[in-house]
Amino acid sequence: MKFWLLKSEPDVFGYPDLARVGVEHWNGVRNYQARNFLRQMEVGDLCLIYHSNARPPGVAGVGRVVKAAHPDNLEFDVSSPYFDARSRPGEPRWSMVDIAAVVALPNYLPLDTLRQRSELGGLRLLQKGTRLSVMPVGEAEFRCILKAGGLNDSYGSFA
DNA sequence: GCCAACGTTGGC
């Protein structure tokens, strides 16, 4: 099992929205590096749902991959801002995964707090110039964040 | 293939 961090703007679609709908397409990713990470995701992988452009920005909850990468539906939708005229139905350019809500962090974890934890020094999110909306997270970092967020760090209980 | 111009992200 692998671990990931997914950014989302809560004004658009935050963890509470995911919790309400249960499962959602994680679409609209339009960066090749992020897309390639999406394609590495497997069913069962766990994801931290991070609120960007929020006050304060931070980790809000945990989701699970319930469907591996498949063609992003919005790239073919002319009415969507994510429409991509270069995409061909037989040769889609972008990918999405389906994410299910697992649990909200009892304690929302602001970016500031993440920075203060030396165990999280390796977290890609905290590295300068990282704007990726999809990125891998190490298991130790993942557990650390669960714990700091007020959850038991044995994520096996999510199964 | 270079690189300037432009667009986007996202914290502050």
Next chain:
DNA sequence: GCCAACGTTGGC
């Protein structure tokens, strides 16, 4: 709203 840091585009 500012702006640093990146990514993308497109002329050459």
